[in-house]
Amino acid sequence: MCSKRTMLYVCLIAGLAMALALAGPSLGQNYSTATEAPSGYDNQPNGLTDQATFSMDRGKFEEVEAIGDGLGPIFNAQSCRECHQNPVTGSSSQVKEFRAGHHDSTGKFVGATAFLADNTVTIPNRSLINQRAICPAVDTITVNGVQQTFNFPQTQGQERITTAETILALRMSSNTLGDGFIESVSDQTLLNLASAQCANTGGAICGEALKVAVLEASGALAVGRFGWKDQHASLLSFSSDAYLNEMGISNRLPPNNVDVTRLCDVVPDPNDNTPDSEGLNDVDHFARFIRATKVPPRDTALAASSDGVAGATLFHNVGCDICHVSSLTTAPAGASVAAGAFTVPASLGNKIFHPYSDFLLHNVGTGDGIVQTGGQETANKMRTPPLWGVRTRTELLHDGRSVRFYDAIQQHRGEAQPVTNNFNSLSTTQQNQLITFLRSL
Numbered sequence: 001m002c003s004k005r006t007m008l009y010v011c012l013i014a015g016l017a018m019a020l021a022l023a024g025p026s027l028g029q030n031y032s033t034a035t036e037a038p039s040g041y042d043n044q045p046n047g048l049t050d051q052a053t054f055s056m057d058r059g060k061f062e063e064v065e066a067i068g069d070g071l072g073p074i075f076n077a078q079s080c081r082e083c084h085q086n087p088v089t090g091s092s093s094q095v096k097e098f099r100a101g102h103h104d105s106t107g108k109f110v111g112a113t114a115f116l117a118d119n120t121v122t123i124p125n126r127s128l129i130n131q132r133a134i135c136p137a138v139d140t141i142t143v144n145g146v147q148q149t150f151n152f153p154q155t156q157g158q159e160r161i162t163t164a165e166t167i168l169a170l171r172m173s174s175n176t177l178g179d180g181f182i183e184s185v186s187d188q189t190l191l192n193l194a195s196a197q198c199a200n201t202g203g204a205i206c207g208e209a210l211k212v213a214v215l216e217a218s219g220a221l222a223v224g225r226f227g228w229k230d231q232h233a234s235l236l237s238f239s240s241d242a243y244l245n246e247m248g249i250s251n252r253l254p255p256n257n258v259d260v261t262r263l264c265d266v267v268p269d270p271n272d273n274t275p276d277s278e279g280l281n282d283v284d285h286f287a288r289f290i291r292a293t294k295v296p297p298r299d300t301a302l303a304a305s306s307d308g309v310a311g312a313t314l315f316h317n318v319g320c321d322i323c324h325v326s327s328l329t330t331a332p333a334g335a336s337v338a339a340g341a342f343t344v345p346a347s348l349g350n351k352i353f354h355p356y357s358d359f360l361l362h363n364v365g366t367g368d369g370i371v372q373t374g375g376q377e378t379a380n381k382m383r384t385p386p387l388w389g390v391r392t393r394t395e396l397l398h399d400g401r402s403v404r405f406y407d408a409i410q411q412h413r414g415e416a417q418p419v420t421n422n423f424n425s426l427s428t429t430q431q432n433q434l435i436t437f438l439r440s441l
């Protein structure tokens with residue numbers, strides 16, 4: 001790496017990457033008895049639930065909701081699977097979401113104001129813009145077992161924004177397979193990772209660990225790790241948020257217990273309100289399904305090929321794994337995570353997994369300008385996306401702006417600039433080997 005042609009700074013960063021990556025799983029917790037997390041695109045559980053329970057929970061995640069179930073009034077899709085399916089239920093897809101907002105006079109990000117029903121209804125300060133609505137429409141629907149007529153032939157329910165919203169952004173749908181392992185990593189592991197990363201790069205790469213409210217723990221704080229902005233720390237919180245904001249189905253966890261608007265709404269809130277024979281709501285089934293999934297598997301042939309093996313070393317040597325951390329270990333069974341809301345079960349405890357992420361927010365020059373749960377400094381930061389399963393993605397980066405791995409790497413500037421420079425100083429053969437490694441993930 002550190003040939004005469006290479007700049008000293010480049011060698012320095014690469015050396016630090018080596019030191020960091022050699023530390024491996026001990027960045028955080030190091031349990032000698034830790035075993036590998038099970039992997040597979042095979043619709044089988046990781047051991048958290050049995051196959052019958054897993055298939056039933058998956059059925060809930062795949063269920064198509066209708067107006068009588070509380071769908072909408074504004075929404076993006078009728079089932080979780082519509083956006084999380086490629087190549088199996090739970091993973092990612094090409095579906096993109098639309099976010100918008102503007103800066104106020106002090107330069108602070110403010111979510112968009114949406115107008116509905118010929119400007120008679122206003123939804124202020126919400127960066128997510130839903131792109132479907134249940135009206136205008138006329139239909140016969142069943143609400144809590146009672147048939148009624150849904151009669152809104154003239155009400156225009158779609159959200160409209162104006163040119164006052166100067167920040168427009170798209171977000172790709174993320175993978176959720178293996179997320180139970182991510183949830184089971186202790187906050188301290190991520191905090192240690194953040195401080196080691198910053199210290200070992202002399203302050204050049206300092207990911208931000210964001211503390212976010214865990215909805216089922218009455219808003220107690222934990223380190224966020226899910227979503228492009230690290231907006232949630234728990235899978236139950238994310239499921240509750242997604243059920244309301246993607247599908248318009250209000251559920252028991254505040255603030256998601258009321259619909260965003262009552263326009264054309266005939267189903268009482270919260271929509272997901274009838275516990276089943278297990279005492280669970282839909283949101284509990286979604287969270288249990290995701291927690292029970294196996295991690296995305298490698299393409300073992302490509303991983304074992306000589307180019308794939310050489311590429312893995314180069315990925316490490318140039319410093320990609322300073323952020324795209326190759327191995328993490330979950331907290332032991334019985335440990336409590338997500339501000340005490342989730343106790344790590346045996347199937348998820350003390351497991352080594354390979355997400356290729358630090359789950360921290362970084363400014364790599366691609367930021368979308370949107371602020372969600374973090375402070376204003378997060379506007380142009382994005383979470384390092386896990387690269388497991390990246391071979392199934394056809395559009396890369398949060399907004400899908402790159403279609404080739406090479407181009408996605410070139411987009412890395414800001415904190416990642418020294419690493420991008422390292423990549424660019426590799427020979428074409430070496431660059432292709434590194435890309436072969438990405439194609440094996």
Ligand code: HEC
Pocket residue numbers: 076077078079080081082083084095096097171172173174175176179225226227228229235238239242243246247286287290
């Ligand atoms: C319209 C498409 C769409 C639907 C429907 C949808 N999602 Fe998502 N999902 C996304 C997008 C886009 C993201 C990335 C969100 C972000 O960070 O802005 C995401 C992210 C997630 C994540 C975080 C994954 C991670 O590791 O960061 C979870 C968990 C999740 N969704 C669960 C669900 C559940 C449960 C449902 C059904 C209630 C659902 N989603 C419905 C598009 C969708």
Ligand code: HEC
Pocket residue numbers: 205318319320321322323324362363364366367382383384385386387390393395396397398399405408409412415416419420423438
């Ligand atoms: C400073 C931290 C950092 C470093 C170093 C870094 N990345 Fe990233 N990477 C990110 C972030 C943050 C994103 C998301 C950016 C976005 O979507 O706007 C990302 C996105 C990606 C993606 C797109 C993934 C997807 O699902 O769309 C790929 C591929 C990728 N990086 C590969 C690499 C490679 C290869 C290297 C080394 C040459 C590297 N990265 C170095 C932080 C980093």
